[in-house]
Amino acid sequence: MELPVFYAKDLLSSQGFYTMDEPTSKYCIQVLRNEKGDNVLLADGKGTRYEAVITDDHRKKCVVQxxxxxxxxxxxxxxxxxxxFTKNTSRMEWFLEKAVEIGISEIIPLITQRTEKERLKTERLxxxxxxxxxxSKQWYLPALAEPQPFEKAxxxxxxxxxxxxxxxxxxLLDVMLPGKDTLLFIGPEGDFTPEEITLALEKGCLPVSLGDTRLRTETAGVVGCTLMAAVNR
Incomplete structure (x- = not known):
């Protein structure tokens, strides 16, 4: 049986004990019904995998060694x-979830001439x-950048x-080179403007197709992530 993994953002490798925050403690003890003596895994989102054992199964302040x-x-x-990002929050949240599962390292919200949503609920995202x-059993938390103007990204x-x-x-599969750090730009509903596309090409962007059908923004994002991962399989 696989051990459950919990997020421990502020955990340091020098610590001998760690106290989970209240939401994590409740999930660990009340929902998953873990108890004192059970083994668990912790992830700090920076690549460190911790093996630990519960020493105090308090539902609000669970302590592990x-x-x-x-x-x-x-x-x-x-x-x-x-x-x-589009106005449809649920669709963009779905995109973020899938991008992480696929293995994207960073998501940059773009501010373009046709961007519908520039202010984001960062904590929820x-x-x-x-x-x-x-x-998805990963150990590195992808970065969510601050919204950036298109030309600065x-x-x-x-x-x-x-x-x-x-x-x-x-x-994209015929253009992207494997083994190289890559940044893919996906436009808003209504696409990038001709001026933005011209600017991107002048800055060294290679124009790519994601297929023969017209995709919604969040769908194009997931397809793009999948294709980039496939190139580096």
Whole structure:
């Protein structure tokens, strides 16, 4: 039976004991019905995997003793996606969950000329990232950047932009080079403007297609993440 994994953001490798916060304690003790003497795993989101045993099964302040820890290999290469969030919060939350499960290292909310939503509920979104990290048994928490203007996000060595204009472009699988850090740009509902696409190309972005069908923003995001991961399989 696999051991349950809990998030311990502020856990240090030098600690011998750790007290879970109240929500985590309740989930561990009341929901999963763990008790004193049970073994658990902790993840700090920075790559360290801790093996521990419960010494106090308090439902609000569960205490564990750290028995060992190991730093897990970091994801290589770094896969990032810059995407314009839409007004439909549930769809973008779904996208974040799936992006984490696929193995994306960073999500950058884009502010474009047609972006519908620039203010985000950061705490809720970060909780979604944590939940997806734990569910998919990963040890590195993807970064959720502050919303960035499109022109300022155009950095990096291998940059790809998916857009809907009928310009000449190749499928992402035929363009992206494996083993290289990559940043993929996904536009808002209504796509990037022609001016934004021109700017991206001038900054070294390669235009790519994600397939023959027209995709919603969050669907394009998931397809893009999946294809990037596939290139580096």
């Amino acid at each position: 750290i028995n060992s820890h190991v730093t897990m290999p970091s994801p290589v290469p770094t896969l990032r996606i810059a995407i314009a 970060e909780n979604i990232l944590v939940s997806a990290m734990l569910q 155009l950095t990096g060595e291998q940059k790809l932009i998916a857009h809907c204009l009928p310009d000449e472009k190749k499928h």
